[in-house]
Amino acid sequence: MSNIPDYFGSLVFDDRVMKATLAADVYSSLRRTIDEGAQLDPEVADAVAVAMKDWAVAHGATHYTHWFQPLTGITAEKHDSFISPSPDGGVIMYFSGKELIKGEPDASSFPSGGIRATFEARGYTAWDPTSYAFIKGKTLCIPTAFCSYGGEALDKKTPLLRSMDALNRQALRILRLFGNDTVKCVRSSVGPEQEYFLITKEMYDKRPDLRFTGRTLFGVKPPKGQEMDDHYFGAIKPRVLEYMEDLNEELWKLGILAKTEHNEVAPAQHELAPIYSTTNIATDHNQLTMEIMQKVAERHGLVCLLHEKPFDGVNGSGKHNNWSISTDTGVNLLSPGETPYDNAQFLLFLCAVIKAVDDYQDLLRISVATAGNDHRLGANEAPPAVVSMFLGDELNAVLEAIESDTPYKGVEKTTMKLGVDVLPTFSRDTTDRNRTSPFAFTGNKFEFRMVGSSDSIACANVMLNTAVAESLRIYADRLEAADDFKTALGEMIKKTIKDHKKIIFNGNGYDDAWIEEATEKRGLLNYRTTPDCLPHLLDKKNVDMLTSHGVYTLTELRSRYEIILENYCKTVTIEANTMSGMARTQIAPAVEAYSAELAGSVAAKRAVDPSIECAYETALVRKLSGLLDGIAEAADALDAAVSEIDSKGEIGDEANYIRDVVIARMADLRRVCDEAETVTSKKYWPFPSYADLLFSVR
Ligand code: ADP
Ligand code: MG
Numbered sequence: 001m002s003n004i005p006d007y008f009g010s011l012v013f014d015d016r017v018m019k020a021t022l023a024a025d026v027y028s029s030l031r032r033t034i035d036e037g038a039q040l041d042p043e044v045a046d047a048v049a050v051a052m053k054d055w056a057v058a059h060g061a062t063h064y065t066h067w068f069q070p071l072t073g074i075t076a077e078k079h080d081s082f083i084s085p086s087p088d089g090g091v092i093m094y095f096s097g098k099e100l101i102k103g104e105p106d107a108s109s110f111p112s113g114g115i116r117a118t119f120e121a122r123g124y125t126a127w128d129p130t131s132y133a134f135i136k137g138k139t140l141c142i143p144t145a146f147c148s149y150g151g152e153a154l155d156k157k158t159p160l161l162r163s164m165d166a167l168n169r170q171a172l173r174i175l176r177l178f179g180n181d182t183v184k185c186v187r188s189s190v191g192p193e194q195e196y197f198l199i200t201k202e203m204y205d206k207r208p209d210l211r212f213t214g215r216t217l218f219g220v221k222p223p224k225g226q227e228m229d230d231h232y233f234g235a236i237k238p239r240v241l242e243y244m245e246d247l248n249e250e251l252w253k254l255g256i257l258a259k260t261e262h263n264e265v266a267p268a269q270h271e272l273a274p275i276y277s278t279t280n281i282a283t284d285h286n287q288l289t290m291e292i293m294q295k296v297a298e299r300h301g302l303v304c305l306l307h308e309k310p311f312d313g314v315n316g317s318g319k320h321n322n323w324s325i326s327t328d329t330g331v332n333l334l335s336p337g338e339t340p341y342d343n344a345q346f347l348l349f350l351c352a353v354i355k356a357v358d359d360y361q362d363l364l365r366i367s368v369a370t371a372g373n374d375h376r377l378g379a380n381e382a383p384p385a386v387v388s389m390f391l392g393d394e395l396n397a398v399l400e401a402i403e404s405d406t407p408y409k410g411v412e413k414t415t416m417k418l419g420v421d422v423l424p425t426f427s428r429d430t431t432d433r434n435r436t437s438p439f440a441f442t443g444n445k446f447e448f449r450m451v452g453s454s455d456s457i458a459c460a461n462v463m464l465n466t467a468v469a470e471s472l473r474i475y476a477d478r479l480e481a482a483d484d485f486k487t488a489l490g491e492m493i494k495k496t497i498k499d500h501k502k503i504i505f506n507g508n509g510y511d512d513a514w515i516e517e518a519t520e521k522r523g524l525l526n527y528r529t530t531p532d533c534l535p536h537l538l539d540k541k542n543v544d545m546l547t548s549h550g551v552y553t554l555t556e557l558r559s560r561y562e563i564i565l566e567n568y569c570k571t572v573t574i575e576a577n578t579m580s581g582m583a584r585t586q587i588a589p590a591v592e593a594y595s596a597e598l599a600g601s602v603a604a605k606r607a608v609d610p611s612i613e614c615a616y617e618t619a620l621v622r623k624l625s626g627l628l629d630g631i632a633e634a635a636d637a638l639d640a641a642v643s644e645i646d647s648k649g650e651i652g653d654e655a656n657y658i659r660d661v662v663i664a665r666m667a668d669l670r671r672v673c674d675e676a677e678t679v680t681s682k683k684y685w686p687f688p689s690y691a692d693l694l695f696s697v698r
Contacts, residue, residue, distance in 0.1 A: 009255035011059065013052050013133040021051040035328075036184070037165075040129065045097030046682040050639075053095035053132060056140035064095060066125035067101035067141040069156045070110040071563045073370075073456055075287050076146075079139055111566065113559025118669070123148045128157060131284045131402050134254050142285055142535060152556050156458035160280060160479050162464035164188060166549035170472035171325060171333065171349075176481050178345050185328040188465050190275030191445075192286045193260075195317035195453050196293060197268050197305040198240060199622060200696040203688045204303040208586075209578055213371070213571070214307035214454070217579045218670055220677050221313040222691035224267075234263050239300065239697055240270065247272070255293070256285045262398055265381065266315040267694040274335050276445075279465070280461045286319070290454070300418040302697065305668045306454040311690060316376035317453035321460050324445035325349065325468070344489065347402075348475060351496040354389060355474075356467035358437055358503035360389040361525045362544070362604045363467060364439075364450070369461040369530040371571040373452035378528060381510075383438035383449045386518045388505040390437030396506060405496045412492060432452035436509035466551045498554065530568045531655035535559050540668050565651045572658045576642045576666055583635045587673050587687035588628060591639075594684040595624040619680065627676045634669035641665045642645045 009016070020028055021211055025048040032038040055066070065077040080370070084094035089368040103125040110123075125144035133142045135361040146155035153159055164187060164211065204210050209217040216516035236244070244261050251258040258276035264271050272293070274285060280328045290306055297304040309316040325333045333349045336342070364387050368377070395502060403548060440447045451460045475492060482488030502522040518524040529532035536542065538561055546552045552560070641662045648654040688696070 002074065004252060005218055005233075005672075007249075008252045008664065011135040011253045011314075012255035012413055013055055014255055015132075017055055018048075018051075021055055022047065030129065039152060040101070041099055044086075045101050047097075049095045049097045049100040052140065052142075053093060054087075056133075056135055057082065057093050059135050060138055061135050062138045062141045064099070064140040064142060066105065066127075066144040068125050068144045069145040069283075069458065070154060071113070071156065071560070072111060073454070075291065076105070076110065076241070077139070077141065078103075086220060088576060089121065091384060094566075103144065105146075110146075110154060111563045112154050112561035113566075114152070115148050115154065115555060115559045123154050127669070128161070128280070130161075130278075131281055132255065136254075136288075148358065148436065148647040152553060152559070154249065154559075156456050156462075157280070157283070157571075159462045159556070160283060160458045160465075161547070162551045163462040163469070164279060166469040167215075167325065167465040167472075169412070170469040170476060173476035173480070174345075174348065174472050177476065177485065183327040183329055183331075183571075186325060186333070186463065187328070188279045188323060188325050189276045190279045190282040190457060191274060191322040192282060192451070192457050193271055193273040193320040193322070194286065194289060194293075195264055195269060195271045197266070197698055198243065198270060198297065198302050199268055199305065199693050201298065201301050201303050203693050203696045205608065206687045207693075208312070208582055208687075209575075210303075210305070212578045213575045214305065215310045216690070217575060218582065218673050218677070219312065219690045219693075220674050222689070224691075224692055226612040236261075236263060236270075238304075239545070243296060243300045243302060244270075246299065247293060250292050250296055251289060254285075254288060256603055258289070258290060264315065264317075266311070267491065268697060269315060276324070279323075279461050285455065286457050296341075304371065308370070308372040308452040308454060309379070313696065314690070315381045316379060318376065318382060318449055319451040319453050319455065319457060321447050321448040321451050321457055321464075322442070323461065323464055325450060332444050334441075334446070342418055347493050348489065349472075350395075350441075351493050351500075351579065352468050352471035352475060353473040354500050354503060355496050357387060357389050358500040359469040359470070360463065360542070361462040361503070362527070362533060362539070363542055363546075364448070364460070365525065365527050365533045366537050366564075368450045368452055368455065369527075369533050369568075370455055371453055371568045371575075372454060373450075373531060374451065374529045377450060383436065384509055384518075384526075385528045386509075386515060386519060386524050387438050387450070387503070388509065388524060390506055390509075391442060391504055392432040392434070395441060399497050399501070399504075402494055403501070411575060415440050416630075434509075437505070438509065441662070460553060466546060466549050466656050469551075470545050471550055488683070494507070504653060529567065529659050531652070531659045534561055534565055534568075534655070537564075562651055565655045569645070569651065569654050569658055572666075573642060573645060576638055579666055579669055580638050582637050583631055583669055583673055587676060588631050590684040590686045591624050591631070591676050591680055594680050595621045595628070597681075615644060623679060624670070624676070627672060627679070630672040631676065634665070634672050638662070638665040638669050 022030065026044050029041060029044045030048055033040045065079045065080040067075060068075060070076050082093040082095050083091040086092050089430065104122055107124060109384045123145050128143045128145055131143035133140060145158040145161065147158060148154055166187055168186045172183065175183050207216065209215065248258045257277065258272060259275045260273040262271055263269065276282065293304045306317065308318065326335065336346045351694050365385060378381045402518055403506065438450045448460060448464065451457055478492060479485060479488055502524065505514065515526065519526045537557055543554060543557055546557065599619045602617045605612045605614055645654060645658065648657045
C-alpha cells in the first residue's frame, strides 16, 4: 500500500469528510452535537444521511447497518441495502435522516436479563454521533446505542456514555473550584493494550476445544515454555510480521491508531497497542480491532486466539486499560504538573482515584468478571483477584509526608499555602516498574490490568469513570460548602490518604504473602471467581452509587447480574460438554488403540518365543488400561454433574454449583487425560499437543 497518511482513515466518515461533504451550517450543527451533546435537528440528520450515503456508495458500500454492542460482548449488525424502488422500475440508493438516527433491529435473541418480555422483543438502536461511521466490507457501519422500548440500556455503550457524562459533570465542579472557568468538558481517555495468541489454522481445526470454547481443555505443558524468556520483545517471525503489517493496514484504513506491536512473554503470544483516544471511541475501536485481528488471521492461514487463558500453565492474555482524564483544553488531570497549584489539583484527582478504587474494589473486580478471566486472575503471571494500587516510591513518599505532616524529603522543601509540597517530576521510568499490580500509576495515567483479553473494555471504564465521579462529587460537595477552600482541600487530601492507604501496595502482587496480608491484615476483597463477585453488583452501596449518577437503573443492574452469570454458566457448560465428548470419542479410543497395538505386539513376540517377558509392554498396557478406566469414570462423573445444573434453580445457585462441582470434575477429567497424553504414542494422540500449537507458526 501507498503512503500511510494517504489512506489512514480512508474508510471513515470522519471530520475531514464531514467538512468536505456537508454544507457549512450542517457541519457546524453536527459538530455542536458531537462536541457538546446538543440535540440534532431532523433536517441536519437528513443532510448528514445523504452525504454519508453518497460517500459510502462512492467507496463501494451497498448496505448500511446500525452497529452496536449488545451484552453478549461482541458487536452486532443487521444489514439493510440502500436500494429503494424508483417509479421507472429501477432503484435509487436512498438513506434518510430517520434511518440514520434510529433503527429497530429484530433483537429478540439478544440477552436482556429479563428486561424485555418475549412478546415485546424489539428494541431500538440510536445513532451515537460521537463515534464516526465507517465502512466494513460493503457496509456502512453506524455506531449506535441499543435500548429497549422502555428506554433501558441493552448494550455496553449507553452506560459508558452516561458514565463519561457523570465524570464530566463532577470534574467540572472541581475545576471551577480551582478557578478554572475556561474548560468546557472533561473526558476520560483510554489506550487498551491488546494481547493475543497466533496459531496455525491447520492446528486449530484439529482441536474441538479451541473451536468450541476458544481454549484448550486438555494438554500437557510443553518441555519448553516461556522459562527462557526468549520470546518477549524477541524478533518477530516473518509470517507473524506479515500478519501484523496486513492488520495495521486494515486498522489504519478504519482510522484506528495502531501503534505498537511486539511479542509477549509466552511463545506465540503478541500484543497490539493503539494510541489512546476518548474512552467511547477507544471502546468502539477495540471491538473493531478484535474483529479485524481474527479476520486478517484467517487470510494468513492463522487463528487469533483472544481467550484469556488458551493454554494452562502458559501466560494468559489481558488487556491493559490505560486510563486518564483530560480537559478539552488539552490538560491531563492526572499529570502531576510543575507548579504547586497544579500539584494540589493533581493530588485531589489522584485522591479521587485512590478513594474510588478502594471504595469500589468490588465493582472493578465485577467489571472484568468472566469465566475465561477467572482462569487468569490470580494465576502467577496475571494480577491477582485482589484489587490494589501501585503508586511508585516517589508518590508514595509524597503521600506519606502529607499524611504525617512532615516535609517530603525527596525534593527541596517548598511548602505551598495549601499545605502541600511541590511534587517531584515523575518520569514514567520511576513509576512503571511494577508489572504485578492490578492498578498502577504510570506517570500520568493509570493502567488497569485486570481486564480480560476477549472482553469489551466498556464495563471496566464504566465502573472507573463512575467511581471516580463519585469521589469527585463528595469532594465538590464539601469544598463548595467550605468557608475556607484551602484548609478544606488540605484536610480532605489528608483524610483520603489516611482512610484509603490500605489499597496502596507497591510490592510484588504475585506473592502469596501479599494475598494473605491483603485479605487478613488490610481487609481487602478477594473475589476469586465470577460467582463470588457478581452478587455484590446488587449491594446497596453499589446500586445507590451507580443509580445516583444516572449510569444504570436498578433494572439495568439486575439484568446485568443475570446476563453475566448466565454467560458464565453457559460458557462452563459448553466447556464441560466439549471435554466429555473429546474424552469419550477421541482420547479414550486413542488410548485404547495404542494399548491394542502394544498387546498385539506382546502376542506377536510371544508367538515367536513364549519366554520373552515383554515387561515394558505389559506394564504399559496395564497402566493405559487403568487410565482408560479413570477416563471413563471421570467423564461419567462430569456428565452426571452437568445433568444436575438445571435443577439448581436461580442463576446465582446455578453459578455457585458450577464453580464448586462442575469445574472440579472438569479438572479431574483433565488430570487423567493429560496423564494419558504423557504415555500414549504420539502417533495415536488425536490432536496437536501444546508444543505443536505453541510453536506452530514459523
Ligand atoms: P507500556 O510500557 O505499558 O507499553 P506505553 O507508553 O506504550 O506503555 O502505553 C501503553 C498505552 O497507554 C498506549 O495505548 C498509549 O497510547 C496509552 N497511553 C499513553 N498515555 C496515555 C494517557 N495519558 N491516557 C490514556 N492512555 C495513555
Ligand atoms: Mg503495558
